[in-house]
Amino acid sequence: MTHSFSSLDTSAKVGVSLKHCYYEEVLEDKPNINFFEVHSENYMSEGGSSLAWLEAIRESYPISLHGVSLSLGSTQDLNKVHLKKLKNLIQKIDPFLVSDHLSWSIINGIYLNDLLPIPYTKESLKVMSDHIREAQDFLSRPLLIENPSSYLYFPKNEFSEPQFLTELVKKTGCKLLLDVNNIYVSSHNNQFDPNAYLEELPLNCIEEIHLAGHNRDHKFYIDNHGCHVQEEVWELYKKTLKRFGRISTLIEWDDHIPELNVLLEEAEKARKYQIEYGNYETAA
Amino acid sequence: MKQLHKYQESFYKAIFTNKPPLLQDAIGEVEEFNERFNIYSNNVFSSLKNVLKDDFPLCRKILGEQKFNQVTFEFVRNFPPESGCLLAYGQKFSRFLEVFFPALPYLKDISQLEWAKKEIYYREDSIPLDPQIISTTPEDKYEALTFKFPEATFFSESSFSLQEIWEDFEKEKEKVKAPKTIPSYSLIIRPRFQVKHDWLKAEEFCFLKKLYEGKPLGEAFEKATHINPDFNLSETLGIALTREYFTRVEVSHEN
Structure with a gap:
């Protein structure tokens, strides 16, 4: 497992979701992509071909493990069995990033x-912080915490979402996975300014960006990871790059999965914008 | 922690009882609350129903879209997952189908087969036995041979003829016929990475099951001949080795 990123490497880095249907093509064609990302839970098995494919692909590409079920925002204790499975997977795959969500389940x-929403209160902050610290201690590495898409808001919130994320970074040393599509979807659903959201986040704490498509068939936008990244999200991505510099960016696609080339084209677009807008020297 | 726990309890209950107003009280007045809440509620149910839809395709075909939708909704409501690792979700579905559709008794067996195909896919990997090893065993030790199977092994015995309906489904036939009340036997096994599903005669099933249980070859052979005196040992053993059923062979020192 020789493929990893150096912290000094500031070149544009883009990745795509790795799906079963891409395994063979990836190993045969070795597409020009910097990393792949998988859902950790899909590989928490004792064996099987999926795990074997992932290990084989890991020989050629860095892998990011993205989780959906640590449930860091739950009031009940973290599931130790689940944490152990995650740790085993980390030991097998040696991922360059491990992430989960600002949510409970x-x-x-x-x-x-x-990914159920938590109210952004002092009480939730303590629960989330304690769980992030516990998970990080157990896994012996920092976690990236992702902002989820939101469909409801809490009138009694004591923090905005970026304020809450900032506090988590301060209290736990975790890093952030900024999902630009989720900011856009939540801003539409909960009526806030996505640009102001970006301004509220501190610099130097974002280690990955997610981009994906969403569904606009209803009054509320639904984060479905099932189509191309919408133009408004690309625009917000450019602003994100201007503010935070070049950050590894993933094209997420989990539903109506197209040919790998479609994801690679989206990733190339992200790479182009990283070069154009994500210059560290000019970042605010 | 009381407020947050109260909110999460309310949210959970609201999802499973479809009574969002309880939650609304917990978090205050929210515009269009029900509509927003239903997005989460629908996500929970539809994602879990989709897991079952993917894992039990033949049951779905037999029941039709509407009935399958109904039974999966009830299953999710009664047996939500207990782990975030959904590779194990659906284990109790067979029993649930048996109770839900008593008029279709074969559904339980079919769903067990479908579950086994999923479950053994994720079990520990194994390396098949090199058949040459058997040929190096002295003939007088054959009766005492015992065999290890892969971790990923599942024996299925049903009172219904499941082979035809299973094969029709795999051939993507538009309609599948209800199985007859004729017993059927099969073995689902994953040597290396490929899941194999082999239909067996009663005597072959008995022989292999005995070997799987750790009985020596001589005893397994004897049991199989009770079912069919013409049981063909060398043919069955040959198939088992070709199909890579075994991972290890040893000479039993019992007796």
Whole structure:
């Protein structure tokens, strides 16, 4: 496993979601991409071909492990069995990033398969911080925390979402995974200014960006990872790059999965914008 | 922690009882609250129903879209996952189908087969036995041979003839016929990375199952001949080695 990023390497870096249907093509064609990302939970197995493919692809590419079920915002204790499985996977794959979400999904031992919203209060901050610290200690590495798409807001919030994320960074030393599509979707659904959101986040804490498509068929936009990145999200991405500099960027695609080339083209677009807008020297 | 826990309890109950107003009280007045809440509720149900849809395609075909949709909704409501690792979700579905559709008793067996195909895909990998090893064993030790199977092994025994319906489905036939009440036997096994599903005769099933249980070859052979005195040992053993059923062979020192 020789492929990894140096912290001094500021070149544009883009990745795409790795799906079963891409395995063979990736190993045969070795596409020009800097990394792949997988959902950790799909590889928490004792064996099987998916894990073998991932290990084979890891020989040629850095891998980012993206989780959806640590449930860091739950009031109940972290699931130790799940953490152990994640740690085993980390030891097998040696990922360059490990991430999960600003959300909750487990209560009373029941797992609700969605990224459920937490109110941004002091109480939630303590719960989230304690869990992030515990997970980071157990895994012996920092986690990246991703802002989720949101469909409801809490009138009694004591922090805005970027304020809450900033506090988590301060309290735990975690890093952020900024999903630009999620900012856009949430800003539409909850009526806030996405540019102001970016301005509220501190510099030097974002280690990955996600880009994806969303569904606009209803009154509320739905983050579905099932289509091209919309133009408004690309515009917000440019602003993100201007503010934060070049950051590894992933094209996420989880539904209606197209040919790998479609994702690679989107990734090339992101690479082009990183070069054009993401100059560290000119970052604010 | 009380407020946050109360909110999460309310959210959970609201999702499973479809009573969002309880939650609304917990977090205050929110415009268009129900519509917003339903996005989360729908996500939870549809994502879990999709897991079952992917893992039980033949059950879905037999039941039709509407009934499958209904039973998966009820299953999710009654048996939500207990882990974020959904590779294990659906284990209880067979039992649920048995209770939900008593008039279709074969559905339980079919769903168990479908579950086994999923489950063994993720079990520990194994390296098949080199058949040459058997040929180096002295003939007088054959009866005492015992065999290890891969971790990913599942024996299925049903009172219904499942082979035809299974093969029709795999051939993507538009309609599948209900199986007859004739027993059927099969073995789902994953040597290396490929899941194999082999239909067996009763005596072959008995022989292999005994070997799987750790019985020596001589005893397994004897049991198989009770079912069919013409049981062909060398043919069955040959198939088992070709299909890579075994990972290890040893000489039993019992007796």
